[in-house]
Amino acid sequence: MTLDQASVLVVDDVEANRDLLCRRLQRQGYTVQVAEDGVKALELIRAEPFDLVLLDIMMPQMNGYQVLEELKADPNLRHIPAIMISAVDDIDSVVKCIKLGAEDYLPKPFNPVLLKARISACLEKKRLRDQEQAFLQQLKEEQEKSERLLLNILPKPIAERLKQGERTIADNFTQVTVMFADIVGFSQLSAHLSPAELVEFLNEIFSQFDQLADHYGLEKIKTIGDAYMVVGGLPTPRPDHAEAIARMALDMLVDIKQFRTKYGESVRMRIGIGTGPVEAGVIGTKKFSYDLWGDTVNMASRMESHGIPDCIQVTETTYQCLKDRFLFEKRGAIQVKGKGEMVTYLLVGKSEK
Template sequence: MSDPASSPAGAHPPPHTLTPFLQALKAGDLETLSKLRHALRTPLNQIIGYSEMLMESAEENNARSILPGLKGIHSSGGQLLAVINDALAPWKIETGRIDFPGMRQAMRAPLASILTQAGHCLEKSRVSGHNDLVKDLEKILMAAHNLEKLFQSEAYSGELIVGRPTPAADEGATDPGPLAPAGAPAVTPEDFGLSAQPMPNAKILAVDDDPMNRDMISRRLEKLGYEVTDAGTGREALQKLKDGNYDLVLLDILMPDLDGFQALEFMKADPRLRHVPVIMLTALDDVASTVRCIEAGAEDYVPKPFNPTVLRARITASLEKKRLRDQEQAFLAQLQVERSKSERLLLNVLPRAIAERLKAGQRTIVDSFIDSTVMFADIVGFTRIAAKQSPHRTVQLLNELFSGFDRIAEQRELEKVKTIGDAYMLAAGVPVIRTDHAEACAEAAFEFLEAVRVFNRRHSLDWGIRVGMNSGPVVAGIIGTKKFSYDLWGDTVNIASRMESHGQPGKIQVSEATKKLIEGKYEFTPVGVIEIRNSSPMPTYLLARKEGKK
């Protein structure tokens, strides 16, 4: 987004005539009249603001000879502010009861005082060599001349008390009086909170179409320790917000091309910018503008000319809210990371379906499954193997082999139930029902045998495993509340274990129940009948792939 104006300073020059406002008064154009306060208070904001900064600089630079003059400028600026607030009170604008000649008469003396005292202070500063004060004094003179030019309009003469008086006004409505006190007292360095520590590394974007306003705001905030960037238009501000990260935006309302309200709406519509706090700055000073700012999402609203202590306090409060909000977001992000870690750990212990039920608050989880297949794989002669090498090496090799089994189980979408020493137990059809449970386990068993062969070649070992399978109903659930695990119970489990323990190294032994489920897909070699505790003798079979099938 580019700024269409070649220069922000030239994009919106301050008005030097009251003619448009007089015409607006005659036409009953309240919207234009509401901007009159802004037009008059902009140079006043500069007069008061620069005089405050100069008083501080004069103390620091041993230029106390101009302090009385600076205080006089500040006091006269306060008088002008009181006159404008009274003459252009919102109720007078709404009823059209604005007395321009009376306002001009009341402003003449304090304005003349400002011009005179600023000229004297400027001359003294040049003579004493305080060149750092000269530029700001010249800005005060420029602002005073701009204010003076506003009242040199030829359309200014005559009594202008016109408009649409309300019944209350005709009946002698009471003037509510000035909306602001007659100027703020002179400030000291302590008023700027120079001893207070600002939010570390806080970056503030100051947006105002008037160069002198931007200069004043930037210098005030930089002295408080903030890093300040300025923008002269709403478009320029949005581009800078897009390109950088800011902790706070000070946003003027009345600007050319894209005003403060529109810029605020764009910010709140952007997910990346909507949480950046915005303090609106304006000389409009009316309730409607305040309400509109807050409703649009502004954090706060400060009328011009602003009291530096109030502005500092509101900036500090807004930055503190942002700091807490950022802290909360960081905490939530870290919480999500830890939650993800916990969930991954939980899924390493429990099936996903069971973990979801636990997270939902279910305390007792016990399920019956009519059709399932259970498989055991056990390392042959593991005690002898373990005795030949260090415990560390044994566990390292066992972990490598079983991790390979884990990958096979995951790829086949089988449920690893547990490891018992050197035995590995898995199931199919539990806890997620599937009709091909027996075939899925059979394919995994063949892959287990191949994984052992690859493992042996890699490490020059001769490890072997026995595999046993059985199919039938099981009961599955969680045992205990601490160090719990998901386990299976029932005769189907016991028989599968016997299939493995009575099996042969490098072979897959299955029960009659499993054979019936996958018959025709594999080759079966009868082994004989085995005795099983608490059960009748049972025929068993060695499982093999059909010839030519891999």
């Protein structure tokens, strides 16, 4: 809004007063509308945007005090300044108007030079307030954008702790379930794709997995090339962490079947799951990340790398957590790097019990 483009509403029950004010304001370049009483004034104010209201006090149906009070009580309208112009010029009336939120007060008959100066000052203050509100709204939007970016990197509880000033975040969790998923034969698949096509291909798959993680209330930790890592039970512990991971893993095998390369090749995955204690924390001060460490993480990774395409391989510990609610096939003893011979199981579905 510029001062000479302002929209002004004149409210007065006397037609001669309305016409006089209207002509003077129009000569000064303002857009002017009039209302003959307080009820009509509020109807117009709620229907159209105004930069200023010139308001008489003594009016039938609804007087100027009542209009001013309603105007300032409405959060959507209270920013509109009001100048009271009235034949009632006693100090009590002036004080009452100011207390109700009037920007200024002029007695009738008004001085046209003083009126022009008061209106200009009033509109300038409104322009500055509008400018301030626009800046604050922009600042709020930027803060919300930064918050969303931060929550794309860190779990919300961890982000809150960082914002509160914690410098070192390192926690122990006694029981969580970790899952790794990897695309089978990814090197061969990617050889036929351009860099842009490869990124788009992975983004489409991992975005689908992100939706599953959100659906089951799980925490995505990271992607490493074509591998996807997610955990249940942290940073907020939950008793059904293994069950939630198992349900997501089964859904992932269903969803991956819908994906095809541009040459029509199907996409296959290996999935590995491990359950147990982990350490978790934030690493770095630049391009920082929230990550996990411990034998449970290593075992989940081994379950994936030593797994079978289109299958979900789990450790003995995970099997014990889930055997009453899910269906398994015993794979038997396999050689696991760094661990030797281990008995593992394949998760094949949900139990009908």
